[in-house]
Amino acid sequence: MADPVFSPDDQKLFDSRLADILTRYPADRKSAAMLPALRMMQEILGWCPPEGLRLVAERLEVKPERAYEVASFYVMFHTEKPGKYVVDVCTNLSCSLRGAEGMLAYLERKLGVKAGHGNEQWLLREAECLASCGTAPCLQVNEDHHENLTTREKVDAIFANLG
Amino acid sequence: MTVAPAPAVQTVISEAWGQPNSHLISEYKKRGGYKALEKALAMEPTAITDEIKRSNLRGRGGAGFPTGLKWSFVPKDNPKPKYLAVNGDESEPGTFKDRYILEYDPHLMLEGIAIACKAIGAHKAYVYLRGEFKFQAERVDAAIKEAYEAGVFGESVLGSGFKLDCYLVRGAGAYICGEETGLIESIEGKKGWPAVVGLFGCPTVVNNVETLASVPPIMNKGAAWFAGLGTDKSGGTRLVCLSGTVNRPGVYEVSMDTTIDQLIHDPKYGQGMPAGRKVKAVIPGGSSAPVLTADETDVALEFEALKMKQTMAGSGGVVVMDDTTCMVRALWRVTRFYAEESCGQCTPCREGMPWMTRLLRKIEEGLGEPEDLEILMNVAASIAPFPPIGLGNTICALGDAGALPVQSFVMKFKHEFEQHIAEKRCPHGDHPWGHFGDWA
Numbered sequence: 100m101a102d103p104v105f106s107p108d109d110q111k112l113f114d115s116r117l118a119d120i121l122t123r124y125p126a127d128r129k130s131a132a133m134l135p136a137l138r139m140m141q142e143i144l145g146w147c148p149p150e151g152l153r154l155v156a157e158r159l160e161v162k163p164e165r166a167y168e169v170a171s172f173y174v175m176f177h178t179e180k181p182g183k184y185v186v187d188v189c190t191n192l193s194c195s196l197r198g199a200e201g202m203l204a205y206l207e208r209k210l211g212v213k214a215g216h217g218n219e220q221w222l223l224r225e226a227e228c229l230a231s232c233g234t235a236p237c238l239q240v241n242e243d244h245h246e247n248l249t250t251r252e253k254v255d256a257i258f259a260n261l262g
Numbered sequence: 263m264t265v266a267p268a269p270a271v272q273t274v275i276s277e278a279w280g281q282p283n284s285h286l287i288s289e290y291k292k293r294g295g296y297k298a299l300e301k302a303l304a305m306e307p308t309a310i311t312d313e314i315k316r317s318n319l320r321g322r323g324g325a326g327f328p329t330g331l332k333w334s335f336v337p338k339d340n341p342k343p344k345y346l347a348v349n350g351d352e353s354e355p356g357t358f359k360d361r362y363i364l365e366y367d368p369h370l371m372l373e374g375i376a377i378a379c380k381a382i383g384a385h386k387a388y389v390y391l392r393g394e395f396k397f398q399a400e401r402v403d404a405a406i407k408e409a410y411e412a413g414v415f416g417e418s419v420l421g422s423g424f425k426l427d428c429y430l431v432r433g434a435g436a437y438i439c440g441e442e443t444g445l446i447e448s449i450e451g452k453k454g455w456p457a458v459v460g461l462f463g464c465p466t467v468v469n470n471v472e473t474l475a476s477v478p479p480i481m482n483k484g485a486a487w488f489a490g491l492g493t494d495k496s497g498g499t500r501l502v503c504l505s506g507t508v509n510r511p512g513v514y515e516v517s518m519d520t521t522i523d524q525l526i527h528d529p530k531y532g533q534g535m536p537a538g539r540k541v542k543a544v545i546p547g548g549s550s551a552p553v554l555t556a557d558e559t560d561v562a563l564e565f566e567a568l569k570m571k572q573t574m575a576g577s578g579g580v581v582v583m584d585d586t587t588c589m590v591r592a593l594w595r596v597t598r599f600y601a602e603e604s605c606g607q608c609t610p611c612r613e614g615m616p617w618m619t620r621l622l623r624k625i626e627e628g629l630g631e632p633e634d635l636e637i638l639m640n641v642a643a644s645i646a647p648f649p650p651i652g653l654g655n656t657i658c659a660l661g662d663a664g665a666l667p668v669q670s671f672v673m674k675f676k677h678e679f680e681q682h683i684a685e686k687r688c689p690h691g692d693h694p695w696g697h698f699g700d701w702a
């Protein structure tokens with residue numbers, strides 16, 4: 100038998116939260132819970148591994164391909180295991196007008212990875228507009244938002260506490 | 263340059279922003295919150311819709327569609343359940359206004375949701391927030407819980423017998439899910455491919471966060487008051503998002519006759535340009551809106567006025583580019599976004615956006631050839647016509663959103679593109695964005 104996706108405790112947590120979410124949708128539309136289910140799984144495991152996708156598909160009574168299709172469509176779901184920290188740097192127009200390209204180059208040097216690439220520690224990506232254009236430039240680290248990053252010191256401060 | 267200060271406006275939507283604990287229901291009620299809902303619950307649904315029609319409220323999500331009219335399209339005799347889907351995807355580059363409503367005044371939106379549901383006969387509302395809005399999702403989640411405890415949602419809304427449930431749904435990073443049918447697909451747990459049926463095959467109204475936040479003030483103070491704040495065809499004030507090279511970027515609530523010049527220069531708003539810089543170009547309504555030159559900015563930030571200039575008010579994202587900005591680089595950034603975010607369903611968009619992005623990169627790197635500009639314009643025209651006269655050759659307006667910037671940038675700043683090609687380099691060298699920050 101394949102290894103279980105979750106620890107017994109996590110499995111319980113996942114199933115009870117999923118049961119709650121399913122009450123929000125019509126009974127014959129279980130698959131509507133796909134995004135919340137994938138998000139929950141990723142919160143527990145850090146990514147969406149193939150066996151996890153199969154489990155979600157089974158719970159929502161759809162084919163595994165459907166879970167994979169959805170997981171791979173959205174950039175926030177990781178179908179490949181990312182580094183410990185996912186760093187999303189907005190380089191859209193408003194941020195670029197205020198230095199985002201320079202900030203990205205600085206981060207490439209600082210973290211030792213090129214944008215679009217990663218290692219065990221970091222996954223560095225150019226993100227699409229993060230709706231923070233008035234406080235540009237901005238970035239997110241594991242979905243935590245940081246804005247007004249106008250100097251190296253401010254960027255360094257974010258990473259100072261990340262091991 | 264001197265600009266008359268913009269006329270003072272009432273703060274219809276942004277009243278509470280910045281006040282301590284403005285997001286809590288206790289504070290919201292102190293401001294008179296949920297009185298509008300009480301009023302609406304005592305009214306006939308059609309009377310609510312008529313009131314919204316008379317207010318001239320137009321959708322703030324991008325298309326500017328009259329909100330009352332949209333609500334009136336929901337069939338009354340259809341036995342199927344009806345749904346309200348709230349669009350908090352806020353993904354159009356340059357747009358960051360709904361974020362503040364969600365953070366500072368989520369109950370204003372929730373009250374608008376309850377009133378809208380009563381009007382259209384919906385017993386379930388789904389609030390869809392873009393996945394990157396983590397903090398905002400926490401705020402909205404907490405506000406929904408408070409609203410249930412206060413009896414705003416649940417079996418009997420404020421004891422009226424009207425049943426209403428409200429749920430938060432979080433996206434996971436896809437611009438296309440802001441398009442209303444993509445949004446519905448995403449709430450249904452699918453990838454966001456635009457289609458045509460409502461949520462779960464039922465009649466569905468999709469409204470933007472700011473649109474719904476405008477509803478309680480209308481019910482409180484009356485349609486005539488709201489309509490009177492705006493122009494003939496568009497009621498109320500609106501939130502505009504000022505970004506790019508100005509001294510004080512931010513979200514400002516302005517009256518509809520406020521011009522772009524006023525927004526940029528007025529001490530209450532943008533406070534002018536950084537020392538030594540001049541406006542070169544302005545995008546008036548999110549990055550898909552055709553660009554304006556510095557000579558075209560004496561125009562009101564209002565749907566009809568901007569349409570006269572062959573552009574659009576869109577989502578209220580005003581992006582200012584100063585005279586140190588390389589327009590080829592700027593357009594490459596804009597186009598790259600639409601290439602990344604094309605869902606891939608329609609060929610002109612799926613193939614055309616990356617093609618245009620590659621051509622622009624090539625020109626920016628000094629490798630452009632004389633015929634490239636014509637190819638670029640042909641590709642853009644094959645996706646959507648310019649000026650915007652309705653939908654182009656794709657199922658949804660993402661195609662138009664990516665094609666219009668290309669056409670307007672190239673038409674209005676052709677010399678810069680030609681200069682790149684003639685000189686075989688970017689004339690701005692290593693500083694296509696002027697100097698911002700010290701990252702070297």
Ligand SMILES: Cc1cc2nc3c(=O)[nH]c(=O)nc-3n(C[C@H](O)[C@H](O)[C@H](O)COP(=O)(O)O)c2cc1C
Nearest residue numbers: 321322323349351352353440441442469470473659
């Ligand atoms: C590609 C695309 C992206 C869109 N993104 C958003 C968005 O992020 N937020 C939004 O409210 N409307 C967005 N819209 C507009 C919606 O399709 C829809 O018109 C709007 O949500 C309706 O609400 P309203 O009538 O209250 O404006 C987008 C449209 C398109 C074509």
